[in-house]
Amino acid sequence: MNRVFNFGAGPSAIPLEVLEEAQKNLVDYKGEGLSIMEASHRSKMYDEVHNEAISLMKELYKIPEDYDVLLLQGGASLQFAMVPLNLYRGGKVQYVDSGSWSSKAIKEAKVQNLNMEVIASSKETTYDRIPADIAFDDDADYAYITSNNTIYGTGYKSFPDTKAPLVVDASSDIFSYPVDWSKVDLMFAGAQKNAGPSGLTIVIIKKELLDRAEDSVPTILKYKTHAEKDSLYHTPPTFGIYLLSLIMKWLKENGGIEAIAEKNEEKAGVLYDAIDKSNGFYVGHAQKESRSLMNVSFNIKDANGENNAELEAKFVALATGKGLIGLKGHRSIGGLRASIYNAMSLEGVQALVDLMELFQKENS
Amino acid sequence: MNRVFNFGAGPSAIPLEVLEEAQKNLVDYKGEGLSIMEASHRSKMYDEVHNEAISLMKELYKIPEDYDVLLLQGGASLQFAMVPLNLYRGGKVQYVDSGSWSSKAIKEAKVQNLNMEVIASSKETTYDRIPADIAFDDDADYAYITSNNTIYGTGYKSFPDTKAPLVVDASSDIFSYPVDWSKVDLMFAGAQKNAGPSGLTIVIIKKELLDRAEDSVPTILKYKTHAEKDSLYHTPPTFGIYLLSLIMKWLKENGGIEAIAEKNEEKAGVLYDAIDKSNGFYVGHAQKESRSLMNVSFNIKDANGENNAELEAKFVALATGKGLIGLKGHRSIGGLRASIYNAMSLEGVQALVDLMELFQKENS
Numbered sequence: 001m002n003r004v005f006n007f008g009a010g011p012s013a014i015p016l017e018v019l020e021e022a023q024k025n026l027v028d029y030k031g032e033g034l035s036i037m038e039a040s041h042r043s044k045m046y047d048e049v050h051n052e053a054i055s056l057m058k059e060l061y062k063i064p065e066d067y068d069v070l071l072l073q074g075g076a077s078l079q080f081a082m083v084p085l086n087l088y089r090g091g092k093v094q095y096v097d098s099g100s101w102s103s104k105a106i107k108e109a110k111v112q113n114l115n116m117e118v119i120a121s122s123k124e125t126t127y128d129r130i131p132a133d134i135a136f137d138d139d140a141d142y143a144y145i146t147s148n149n150t151i152y153g154t155g156y157k158s159f160p161d162t163k164a165p166l167v168v169d170a171s172s173d174i175f176s177y178p179v180d181w182s183k184v185d186l187m188f189a190g191a192q193k194n195a196g197p198s199g200l201t202i203v204i205i206k207k208e209l210l211d212r213a214e215d216s217v218p219t220i221l222k223y224k225t226h227a228e229k230d231s232l233y234h235t236p237p238t239f240g241i242y243l244l245s246l247i248m249k250w251l252k253e254n255g256g257i258e259a260i261a262e263k264n265e266e267k268a269g270v271l272y273d274a275i276d277k278s279n280g281f282y283v284g285h286a287q288k289e290s291r292s293l294m295n296v297s298f299n300i301k302d303a304n305g306e307n308n309a310e311l312e313a314k315f316v317a318l319a320t321g322k323g324l325i326g327l328k329g330h331r332s333i334g335g336l337r338a339s340i341y342n343a344m345s346l347e348g349v350q351a352l353v354d355l356m357e358l359f360q361k362e363n364s
Numbered sequence: 365m366n367r368v369f370n371f372g373a374g375p376s377a378i379p380l381e382v383l384e385e386a387q388k389n390l391v392d393y394k395g396e397g398l399s400i401m402e403a404s405h406r407s408k409m410y411d412e413v414h415n416e417a418i419s420l421m422k423e424l425y426k427i428p429e430d431y432d433v434l435l436l437q438g439g440a441s442l443q444f445a446m447v448p449l450n451l452y453r454g455g456k457v458q459y460v461d462s463g464s465w466s467s468k469a470i471k472e473a474k475v476q477n478l479n480m481e482v483i484a485s486s487k488e489t490t491y492d493r494i495p496a497d498i499a500f501d502d503d504a505d506y507a508y509i510t511s512n513n514t515i516y517g518t519g520y521k522s523f524p525d526t527k528a529p530l531v532v533d534a535s536s537d538i539f540s541y542p543v544d545w546s547k548v549d550l551m552f553a554g555a556q557k558n559a560g561p562s563g564l565t566i567v568i569i570k571k572e573l574l575d576r577a578e579d580s581v582p583t584i585l586k587y588k589t590h591a592e593k594d595s596l597y598h599t600p601p602t603f604g605i606y607l608l609s610l611i612m613k614w615l616k617e618n619g620g621i622e623a624i625a626e627k628n629e630e631k632a633g634v635l636y637d638a639i640d641k642s643n644g645f646y647v648g649h650a651q652k653e654s655r656s657l658m659n660v661s662f663n664i665k666d667a668n669g670e671n672n673a674e675l676e677a678k679f680v681a682l683a684t685g686k687g688l689i690g691l692k693g694h695r696s697i698g699g700l701r702a703s704i705y706n707a708m709s710l711e712g713v714q715a716l717v718d719l720m721e722l723f724q725k726e727n728s
Contacts, residue, residue, distance in 0.1 A: 004397035008404045011602055016391070019399050023390040027383045033368035033687060035383050037561040037607075040372045040690060073437040073563055074584065077598040081582030111582060192599055197401040199437055199563045199601025218445030218475060220438065234441040235556055237563025237601065238375055243401075323397060326404060 005348035008326025009150050009295060010172065011192040013343040018246045037239040041232060049242050050232070056248035060256050063204055064181050070203040070223060071231040071241055075190040076101065076171045079201065080108035083142070083167055083186070086213045086223050088114055091141045094164070097121035098130055099149030100332060101169060126333065127152040129290040138163035142185070148173035150193075151330040153297035153337065154290040159183040165209060173294050174202065175251065176342055177261040185209060191240060193294070194342045196247055200240035251342070260342050267340050267349045268293040274353040280305065281360045285333060299335035312336055315359055324352055369712035372690025373514050373659060374536065375556040377707040382610040401603040405596060413606050414596070420612035421539075424620050427568055428545050434567040434587060435595040435605055439554040440465065440535045443565065444472035447506070447531055447550070450577045450587050452478055455505045458528070461485035462494055463513030464696060465533060490697065491516040493654040502527035506549070512537035514557075515694040517661030517701065518654040523547040529573060537658045538566065539615065540706055541625040549573060555604060557658070558706045560611055564604035615706070624706050631704050631713045632657040638717040644669065645724045649697060663699035676700055679723055688716055 006013040029036040032045055039046045054069050063069060072078070083105075084093065092115040095106050103123075109116040120131035127149060136143035143164045148155040150172040158180070159166060165185035174189035185206045192198035203223065210224040219225050225233050251260060272291060275282040275298055283305075285297040300315060302308040312335055316328045329335040340349055370377040393400040396409055403410045418433050427433060436442075447469075448457065456479040459470050467487075473480040484495035491513060500507035507528045512519040514536040522544070523530060529549035538553035549570045556562035567587065574588040583589050589597050615624060636655060639646040639662055647669075649661040664679060666672040676699055680692045693699040704713055 002397050003392070006398050006402055008402070008407075011402055011404060011599065014399065014402050019391045019402075023387055026387040026390055027380070028367070033366050034370050034689075035378065038370055038372070038375060038378050038383075040375060041562065043372075073439070073601075074442075075437070075598050077584045078438075078582075081584055085582075108582060108584075111580060113580060190599065197601070197603045198405065198599045199604055216475060216477060218442075218449075218472060220441045220445055220472075234439050235375065235554065235562040237437075237561070237604070239561045239603065240563055240601070325398075 002323060004323040004325050005344070005351055006326055007324060007338045007340065007344070007348075007352070009193075009330070009337060009339045010190070011198045012326070012339055012341055014196075014243070015247065015250045015343045018243065018250050021246055022243060036242045039238065041235050041238055046238055049238070049245050050236070053241050053245035053248060054231070056245065056252060057202070060248060060251055061175060061179065061204075062181070062257075066207050067181070068205055068207055068210070068227040070205065070226045071236050071244075072201040072203055072226060073199060073237055075198070075201055076169055076188065077104070079169070079188045079203070080105040081112070082221055082223070083144070083188075084109055084112050084114055085217045085221055087142045087165065087167070087186070087209060088112070089141045089212060091115065091139065092117060092137070093142050093144065094119045094136050094140045095144040096131055096134055096146070097123055098146050098154060099127045099152045101149065101171065102146045105144060105146070105169065126285075127154065128285055129287040130154055130156050134160045136160065136162045136164050140164035142167050145169070148292050148294050150295050150339070151297070151332055151337075152285055153292045153295040154286045155292035155294065157289070165206070173292075175257060175260070176264050176294060178257050191244060193339075196244040197240050200237050200244060263346065264293045264340070264342065267344065267346055268296065270346070270349050270353055271296050271338060271340065274356055278356070278360055281364050282356060285335065294341055295337055295339050297329055297333065297335060297337045307335060309334060311363055314363070318359065319352070319355055322355060324348075324355065366687060368687040368689050369708070369715055370690055371688060371702045371704065371708070371712075371716070373557075373694070373701060373703045374554070375562045376690070376703055376705055378560075378607070379611065379614045379707045382607065382614050385610055386607060400606045403602065405599050405602055410602055413602070413609050414600070417605050417609035417612060418595070420609065420616060421566070424612060424615055425539060425543065425568075426545070426621075430571050431545070432569055432571055432574070432591040434569065434590045435600050435608075436565040436567055436590060437563060437601055439562070439565055440533055440552065441468070443533070443552045443567070444469040445476070446585050446587070447508070447552075448473055448476050448478055449581045449585055451506045451529065451531070451550070451573060452476070453505045453576060455479065455503065456481060456501070457506050457508065458483045458500050458504045459508040460495055460498055460510070461487055462510050462518060463491045463516045465513065465535065466510045469508060469510070469533065490649075491518065492649055493651040494518055494520050498524045500524065500526045500528050504528035506531050509533070512656050512658050514659050514703070515661070515696055515701075516649055517656045517659040518650045519656035519658065521653070529570070536705075537656075539621060539624070540628050540658060542621050555608060557703075560608040561604050564601050564608060627710065628657045628704070628706065631708065631710055632660065634710070634713050634717055635660050635702060635704065638720055642720070642724055645728050646720060649699065658705055659701055659703050661693055661697065661699060661701045671699060673698060675727055678727070682723065683716070683719055686719060688712075688719065
């Protein structure tokens with residue numbers, strides 16, 4: 001097989017060792033005579049997978065005892081609705097608008113007619129930074145941020161201090177660095193970037209927040225429902241959870257979150273260095289102090305400093321031909337984007353950087 | 365490999381050919397150099413899978429043009445909430461209570477404080493039948509039934525005539541027989557019995573019902589959101605949909621829904637015959653006129669006609685040892701249950717019947 005380097009934003013690369021293990025067991029799981037996806041979610045065979053996924057997440061991510069880890073469905077888009085349904089108490093809620101996904105969460109707060117304030121935004125500078133001086137009110141029902149902005153390639157270097165419960169959409173950087181849990185009350189993420197296939201959602205929630213939902217909230221949309229049943233209230237996405245368990249084992253075998261964080265710093269460093277050394281041929285979208293370690297969004301410029309869409313398209317085509325895929329930027333800002341999640345190797349980033357240098361020589 | 369016969373109620377057996385095809389392509393999808401679960405949901409590679417799954421469902425199930433087919437998440441349990449959120453118009457809704465899953469749907473209607481009536485129930489006879497003489501009011505906002513009752517092993521032989529839109533929870537019998545769409549306005553099903561792995565939900569909805577939801581319903585919970593975006597409003601469970609596409613191809617190669625319906629009649633016939641010929645050693649839970657073709661729930665009786673839990677446990681252990689798994693009945697009624705969905709072969713049913721006959725000889 002000629003395995004590609006997959007720079008796609010999501011669903012995205014999964015470690016090869018994980019895929020190979022899943023492949024080996026796909027038809028006959030560990031000699032049981034059936035696939036794990038054919039097993040009852042009440043079976044011993046599946047139960048071990050389920051519990052291992054949760055316990056490894058707690059161990060590697062150092063999640064404190066007073067948090068529950070829930071395995072849900074519906075992606076971040078359902079969380080945009082579930083967060084207010086579970087945490088809003090008729091007071092006010094405050095959001096930071098740092099990109100498209102924050103905007104969608106804000107839109108959903110409006111759909112539910114919450115008393116909602118956007119307390120900081122970087123929309124006016126095309127979301128090229130995390131807004132500065134974020135100050136949430138102490139008495140907000142919750143405070144809401146998006147830790148990493150997949151499209152614009154920005155991320156928080158540290159989370160704001162809040163008295164109000166802090167909700168973090170970590171869909172595109174979960175498990176990529178150690179979290180200071182003293183600052184976070186609820187974190188959620190779709191699995192499809194750093195934790196598995198699409199269709200699985202991880203919610204890490206402080207237990208004291210479980211009792212807030214009104215009775216009229218549908219049972220399936222209450223976090224408490226899932227916390228009380230260890231995420232087995234209804235049939236969970238068992239195959240996705242199996243892959244999550246394999247990815248957690250892979251993380252552990254590779255030194256855990258601290259080691260992957262170092263590797264992520266190194267990978268991003270190599271790529272941002274290449275951009276910064278290109279004398280303006282490549283220009284990053286994000287301000288330096290807000291640069292994401294997961295998504296590197298950049299443009300190719302012409303001699304006048306304008307985006308050169310033609311060269312960008314040429315680069316994407318060239319890269320695709322060489323097995324570096326998923327580099328086209330999101331349609332909202334165009335250009336190029338390299339998503340370098342946990343499963344992307346330094347070798348892959350180096351291949352990209354080598355191609356960028358060659359391309360610049362031949363096209364500038 | 366010593367493949368088991370999997371009689372589990374769900375997640376349940378998937379055709380071996382489907383698993384083998386998925387295994388072959390798991391690491392390297394058709395030579396593309398990545399797994400289908402690593403592919404962007406906006407990629408050409410995934411798009412073909414997505415469209416094929418939907419078009420094959422429409423073709424094989426003969427779904428009329430004025431229906432949309434949606435690929436969602438959250439299982440039947442989320443549909444219990446989404447149905448009223450999308451279809452209730454402040455009038456009244458009417459439900460038939462034919463088992464545990466109907467009861468859960470009814471409970472959710474109560475959570476949402478709907479004006480709800482249970483117009484027929486078989487609860488008093490431990491759900492051993494589909495209630496007779498179901499008559500929905502013409503002016504109900506919707507009428508609700510569960511086509512097959514997984515736990516009690518009962519199913520409708522035909523759907524009631526209604527003027528009100530008929531909602532059918534077909535979680536445990538979707539794609540197992542041809543549907544008279546003139547009677548059905550919305551059908552939903554979790555995929556994990558007849559259509560794929562858990563974590564994928566299929567909704568087939570008449571287009572004229574898409575406009576009913578109030579603005580305040582969360583965007584992700586409106587059917588219209590998904591219909592307008594061809595089930596790509598957000599990242600769908602791509603790997604589950606890939607398996608759905610393979611299962612639809614398998615169905616087509618095996619003669620389609622009409623052929624599988626005949627096979628299902630034959631399989632169920634063999635098993636019910638064995639029960640009926642056992643002189644009261646095996647006794648089915650369902651009344652004959654309500655017998656499910658998907659789930660056969662039965663007991664082993666002692667000489668006094670009482671359930672013999674000891675022999676039932678002995679049978680389950682014996683069967684498991686011989687590679688016939690998942691036969692333990694649901695805890696709510698105990699006994700035995702053989703789930704014989706589309707993917708169960710006649711050979712598997714015959715192996716079960718042979719064991720039942722042997723067991724009776726040795727234990728009566």
